[in-house]
Amino acid sequence: MLDPISRVRRFNRAVTSAVGALDTSFLGRGRPLGAARVLNAIGHGRSDVADIRDYLGLDSGLMSRLLRSLEDEGLIETAAREDDARRRMVKLTRAGRREFAAYEALSNEQAEGFLAQHSQADALLAAMDLIASALTRERIALDEMDPRSEQARYCLGEYYAELGRRFSQGFDVSLSRDPDAKDMRRPRGSFIVATSDTLPVGCVGLKGTDHGYAEIKRLWVAPAARGLRLGRRLMDAAESTARELGITLLRLDTNSALPEAGQLYRSTGWREIPRFNDDPYPDLFFEKRL
Amino acid sequence: MLDPISRVRRFNRAVTSAVGALDTSFLGRGRPLGAARVLNAIGHGRSDVADIRDYLGLDSGLMSRLLRSLEDEGLIETAAREDDARRRMVKLTRAGRREFAAYEALSNEQAEGFLAQHSQADALLAAMDLIASALTRERIALDEMDPRSEQARYCLGEYYAELGRRFSQGFDVSLSRDPDAKDMRRPRGSFIVATSDTLPVGCVGLKGTDHGYAEIKRLWVAPAARGLRLGRRLMDAAESTARELGITLLRLDTNSALPEAGQLYRSTGWREIPRFNDDPYPDLFFEKRL
DNA sequence: AGATCTATCTGACTACAGTCAGATATCATG
DNA sequence: CATGATATCTGACTGTAGTCAGATAGATCT
Numbered sequence: 001m002l003d004p005i006s007r008v009r010r011f012n013r014a015v016t017s018a019v020g021a022l023d024t025s026f027l028g029r030g031r032p033l034g035a036a037r038v039l040n041a042i043g044h045g046r047s048d049v050a051d052i053r054d055y056l057g058l059d060s061g062l063m064s065r066l067l068r069s070l071e072d073e074g075l076i077e078t079a080a081r082e083d084d085a086r087r088r089m090v091k092l093t094r095a096g097r098r099e100f101a102a103y104e105a106l107s108n109e110q111a112e113g114f115l116a117q118h119s120q121a122d123a124l125l126a127a128m129d130l131i132a133s134a135l136t137r138e139r140i141a142l143d144e145m146d147p148r149s150e151q152a153r154y155c156l157g158e159y160y161a162e163l164g165r166r167f168s169q170g171f172d173v174s175l176s177r178d179p180d181a182k183d184m185r186r187p188r189g190s191f192i193v194a195t196s197d198t199l200p201v202g203c204v205g206l207k208g209t210d211h212g213y214a215e216i217k218r219l220w221v222a223p224a225a226r227g228l229r230l231g232r233r234l235m236d237a238a239e240s241t242a243r244e245l246g247i248t249l250l251r252l253d254t255n256s257a258l259p260e261a262g263q264l265y266r267s268t269g270w271r272e273i274p275r276f277n278d279d280p281y282p283d284l285f286f287e288k289r290l
Numbered sequence: 291m292l293d294p295i296s297r298v299r300r301f302n303r304a305v306t307s308a309v310g311a312l313d314t315s316f317l318g319r320g321r322p323l324g325a326a327r328v329l330n331a332i333g334h335g336r337s338d339v340a341d342i343r344d345y346l347g348l349d350s351g352l353m354s355r356l357l358r359s360l361e362d363e364g365l366i367e368t369a370a371r372e373d374d375a376r377r378r379m380v381k382l383t384r385a386g387r388r389e390f391a392a393y394e395a396l397s398n399e400q401a402e403g404f405l406a407q408h409s410q411a412d413a414l415l416a417a418m419d420l421i422a423s424a425l426t427r428e429r430i431a432l433d434e435m436d437p438r439s440e441q442a443r444y445c446l447g448e449y450y451a452e453l454g455r456r457f458s459q460g461f462d463v464s465l466s467r468d469p470d471a472k473d474m475r476r477p478r479g480s481f482i483v484a485t486s487d488t489l490p491v492g493c494v495g496l497k498g499t500d501h502g503y504a505e506i507k508r509l510w511v512a513p514a515a516r517g518l519r520l521g522r523r524l525m526d527a528a529e530s531t532a533r534e535l536g537i538t539l540l541r542l543d544t545n546s547a548l549p550e551a552g553q554l555y556r557s558t559g560w561r562e563i564p565r566f567n568d569d570p571y572p573d574l575f576f577e578k579r580l
Numbered sequence: 581a582g583a584t585c586t587a588t589c590t591g592a593c594t595a596c597a598g599t600c601a602g603a604t605a606t607c608a609t610g
Numbered sequence: 611c612a613t614g615a616t617a618t619c620t621g622a623c624t625g626t627a628g629t630c631a632g633a634t635a636g637a638t639c640t
Contacts, residue, residue, distance in 0.1 A: 002444065002489070004415055008401035010487055011418035012312060014425040019309045022302060032596060050617070062598060064619050086606045086617040111298035118424055120517030125294055127417035128301035134408055135304040154292065197300055199292070227410030322626060340587070352628060354589050376587040376636050 025106060029099070031073075034058075036103065038066045042076060042090050043100030049078075049088045075099055129224030133196050137228045140196045142237050147184045147191040147205065155193055155203035159220035166257050167281065176281055183207045189214060190241045194221075194230055201225035204234040206242055213249035213287075214242055219261065231264050239290065248290050253282030315396060319389070321363075324348075326393065328356045329365060332380050333390030339368075339378045365389055419514035423486050427518045430486045432527045437474045437481040437495065445483055445493035449510035456547050457571065466571055473497045479504060480531045484511075484520055491515035494524040496532055503539040503577075504532055509551065521554050529580060538580050543572030 026036045041052045053063045067090065070076045075096035081087040092100060115121050133140070145152050163171035184191040188208030194201050202225055205217040216238055221230045242250055251273070254261050262284055266272075270286040316326045331342045343353045357380065360366045365386035371377040382390060405411050423430070435442050453461035474481040478498030484491050492515055495507040506528055511520045532540060541563070544551050552574055556562075560576040567575075 004405055004411060005398050005401045006488070007415050007419060007422075008404060009397055010489055011422045012309070012397075012401070013487060014422035015305050016309050016312070018425045019302070019306050022306070034597065059598060059600090060618065061600080061620075068619090080606090084607070084617085088618070107299055107302075108295050111295045111302070114298060114424075115294055117427070118517050119519065121294060123517065124420065124424055125297050127420040129297060130414065130417040131421065132297075132301045132304035134404075134414055135308045137407070197303060198296070199300055227408050227413065229409065324627070349628060349630090350588065351590080351630080358589090370636090374587085374637070378588070 022110065025110060026103065028106070029102065034062070035066050035069055038063070039070060039075060039092075039096065039100060040103055042092055043097070043103070047089050047091055048081075049090060052090070070096070126224065129199070129222070132199075133201055133222070133225040133228065136196050140194050140201065140225070140228070140230065140233075142192050142194050142233065144186075144190050144241070145193045147181045149193075151193045151195065151200045152191055152203060155200050155220055156218060158222065159203070159218055162220070163281075167255065168257070171281065176279055183209070184217070187245060190238070190245070191218075192234060192237050192241070194225070194234060196225065199224075202230050202234055204238045206238045206245075206247075208245075208247075213251050214245075214247045216250055216252040219252075231261070232268065235264065235268060239288075243290055250288045250290065251276060252286050253277060253279060254284045254286070255282050256284055312400065315400060316393065318396070319392065324352070325356050325359055328353070329360060329382075329386065329390060330393055332366060332382055332386070333393070337379050337381055338371075339380060342380070360386070416514065419489065419512070422489075423491055423512070423515040423518065426486050427515075430484050430491065430515070430518070430520065430523075432482050432484050432523065434476075434480055434531070435483045437471045439483075441483045441485065441490045442481055442493060445490050445510055446508060448512065449493070449508055452510070453571075457545065458547070461571065466569055473499070474507070477535060480528070480535070481508075482524060482527050482531070484515070484524060486515065489514075492520050492524055494528045496528045496535075496537075498535075498537075503541050504535075504537045506540055506542040509542075521551075522558065525554065525558060529578075533580055540578045540580065541566060542576050543567060543569060544574045544576070545572050546574055 023033060026033055029036065031039075037056055038052060041055060046052045046055060049063065049067065052058075053060060056063075058066070067076065067078060071078065073095075074093060076090050077093055078088045078090050081089050115124070118124050147153075147156075160171060160173050183189050184205045184207050190206040191203065192206075193203045199222075201222040202220055204219045207215045207217050209215060216235070219231060219234060221234070239250065252265070252270070253276075254265070256262065265286045268288075270288045273285050273287045275282075275285050313323060316323055319326065321329075327346055328342060328348075331345060336342045336345060339353065339357065342348075343350060346353075348356070357366065357368060357378075361368065363385075364383060366380050367383055368378045368380050371379050405414070408414050437443075437446075450461060450463050473479050474495045474497050479496040481493065481495045483493045489512075491512040492510055494509045497505045497507050499505060506525070509521060509524060511524070529540065542555070542560070543566075544555070546552065555576045558578075560578045563575050563577045565572075565575050
């Protein structure tokens with residue numbers, strides 16, 4: 001009853017019955033689950049029929065029939081795509097948006113009810129984030145983004161907060177060399193965010209300089225996504241972007257209070273070099289030739 | 291994307307697709323899911339037809355057909371119960387045990403595979419325990435047990451380990467007044483274990499003395515089950531057992547390094563009293579008249 | 581003993597999910 | 611412009627889950 005496998009299986013049992021309850025609640029609106037799922041996929045912004053079919057794993061015949069039934073209910077409208085008349089685009093009608101909103105309300109209510117039952121919601125949410133990230137690990141997407149975008153700023157905020165917790169003397173962004181956003185945008189550099197189903201779970205910056213090298217900055221992995229080798233994926237992505245941009249030498253600084261970072265660098269071909277800047281926080285410096 | 295409700299919903303999405311995959315894996319053995327579930331329920335020790343029906347939430351007609359199909363396959367045998375010939379008992383045949391073992395192997399493999407993907411399995415398992423406990427909170431059962439039973443000893447071990455972590459000077463059981471097992475057995479006292487679907491998640495001891503009062507000892511709630519008000523439930527159970535045993539005065543000792551315990555006692559009618567023993571660890575003493 | 585209750589079983593039925601083959605319209609290519 | 615590829619749709623079909631109304635046999639109560 002206490003070995004790891006039993007614990008995973010206990011979790012599976014608990015979650016199976018909870019998910020069943022969640023599914024059946026969607027049946028309260030007099031529509032088969034399949035149709036409800038399609039409606040929700042459309043409401044969440046999917047408009048390409050093939051994309052929805054793929055996302056929900058449906059047969060084309062079944063998909064067609066589900067669309068027809070939603071159309072008959074007056075909830076969706078379909079139209080051939082302009083660039084390819086074989087493909088169809090779907091969108092919600094006014095009634096469809098109302099119906100979608102009702103499903104959203106139902107989901108929100110359920111989530112809220114679950115949280116309300118629990119007096120330590122923070123711990124529960126952290127656990128849920130962790131598990132959701134683990135389950136969707138192969139679906140964590142890395143995307144280049146503007147370092148000023150909402151997702152990027154969220155990641156940076158979490159990163160600074162974590163440094164504040166981990167450095168014994170705290171962390172004050174204004175004392176560190178906060179890189180200029182344009183140094184982390186093409187063509188000088190790049191900023192990459194890892195997203196797991198809407199939640200940003202990591203980032204890394206590639207910052208161009210005028211000294212013959214570029215710097216890796218702001219490597220962060222959310223606590224919920226640790227153990228998934230996401231740091232390595234982010235570094236790989238940053239390095240290949242650097243190669244694309246014709247960069248041949250990379251440098252970075254870090255702090256010995258972040259041992260997992262140092263270990264990552266050492267195990268991926270970086271070698272330690274002497275201090276190359278006067279930032280007060282770092283005490284370890286690395287370099288990698290591409 | 292970052293508010294609590296979205297996080298719960300993200301978890302739901304992640305888990306829904308994972309559970310789907312888990313279910314379909316059970317279809318690999320050429321048997322509908324319903325029949326597989328019944329077979330597994332029997333394999334896990336359920337033998338009363340009505341009990342299985344209730345557990346799986348099945349209609350009596352459907353249940354009967356599923357049993358028939360398993361019987362036709364030669365996997366189970368049914369017999370009327372001796373004390374009530376309307377009720378039926380089910381058990382696995384030799385072939386049924388083989389088939390059940392195959393399902394078990396499948397489940398174990400899947401759980402193992404999931405863990406193996408993850409490099410920080412401890413954190414993942416802790417998160418799974420937490421969520422499983424939260425989802426099954428209304429199914430946490432409190433049972434009186436012998437303090438020498440496997441479950442009780444597991445709880446006590448965890449309890450001592452936690453004291454070791456929380457007390458700055460550590461914790462050595464041999465220095466504390468380890469209560470005699472027979473003082474926590476009826477009629478002198480009692481020992482209650484909380485179990486959430488096979489996993490012990492809390493305990494409390496009621497220890498009889500010869501000084502006109504009984505003591506509450508070893509109140510412990512597993513980290514995974516905190517926030518579910520289980521401490522309160524355990525204390526309530528211990529107090530009502532005390533009343534049954536004719537005990538009119540309860541005492542307990544605790545330590546200010548466990549603030550949540552002190553808070554629980556204060557909010558449930560206990561009042562602080564002067565030290566009443568010479569145990570080196572406690573520094574807070576309470577009493578409650580029933 | 582008769583009336584009533586209970587657990588299981590059987591037959592008849594429905595809804596839903598899903599599969600497959602082929603029809604149709606459109607696109608891409610030589 | 612013929613050919614093959616592609617996206618969707620339609621019709622015909624299957625298997626599973628699930629419901630409901632009795633039927634049956636055994637328990638329980640008066």
